[in-house]
Amino acid sequence: MEHRRKSMFFDLDGTLLGISRVLHPDTRLELMRAKERGDKIYLCSGRPPVYLQNDICREFPFDGMVACAGGVVYVGDEKIYENQIRPEVLEETCEALTACGATIQFDTAQGTYCSPKYMEDFGRILQDAGIMPTAMSKRMKLENERLERLGINKPMNRWHKGVPVQKIVFTAVDRTGLDHNINRFREHFAFNPFFQTSKGLSGELIPLDCTKEHGIRKVLEYTGASWEDTAGFGDSLNDLEMLKAVRIKVAAVYAPEEVRAVADYLFEDPDQGGLARVLKKIEEVR
Secondary structure, three states, X not given: OOOOOOEEEEOOEOOOEOOOOOOOHHHHHHHHHHHHOOOEEEEEOOOOHHHHHOOHHHOOOOOEEEEHHHOEEEEOOEEEEEOOOOHXXXXXXXXXXXXXXXXXXXXXXXXXXXXXXXXXXXHHHHHHOOOOOHHHHHHHXXXXXXXXXXXXXXXXXXXXXXXXXXXXXXXEOOOHHHHHHHHHHOOOEEEEEEEEOOOXXXXXXXXXXXXXXXXXXXXXXXXXXXHHHEEEEXXXXXXXXXXXHOXXXXXXXXXXXXXXXXXXXXXXXXXXXXXXXXXHHXXXXX
């Protein structure tokens, strides 16, 4: 049977990479085999493009990326699309978040802009959730320092209105105000929680008119590929619209229930070769 060339879209954190932050050798092998068959391999991440270009893109020759959860799209080295949150919506939302005691991060094509104490508050929530032991805390600190040296993570006072914002990330160590106001954001945004505790909340606000599904649509329109030949891989709520849209739907076993519910296949820990095994299985049954 002739192989139908697929366009395959991969989330990064929790999908291609596990806690180790290293692409598993078996996953790399299966991705290379897919490229040799003529498949196109795209990143589909909430991360800004400049972060991806200085991270995973140095380890594997991707065919493009959907970055900022759909806000910026590349095919090869060419940027084919860039969305932005409308300035009035951005201002109104940030004022509301700040009034609720949240600290804010802007995700843009040029990198991230963090308000004071954002990283400190994010670390506190991870510690309260019991998922950041000392070793992970040190590693996160070193990674933040690396990103600051590269100019990818910047202080909020360096942001100006000439820099389009694709996504808002926030952290609140006291979630009381947010719990009473979160619905007011749903007019313009989808809310994807990162970490939650009884006290704190961290998550992202993604424009309703620009999700990962919209980003994939831009890729397909540009390349002339068909939805019939697409596959998507993810592990969180910001992958849900992507997985609903693609033909082959693959989710992590630890993804939220509504994400697992739409999946054709489930993969286990990518650090243990779980994604590689599913990639091999998909090719065997096609």
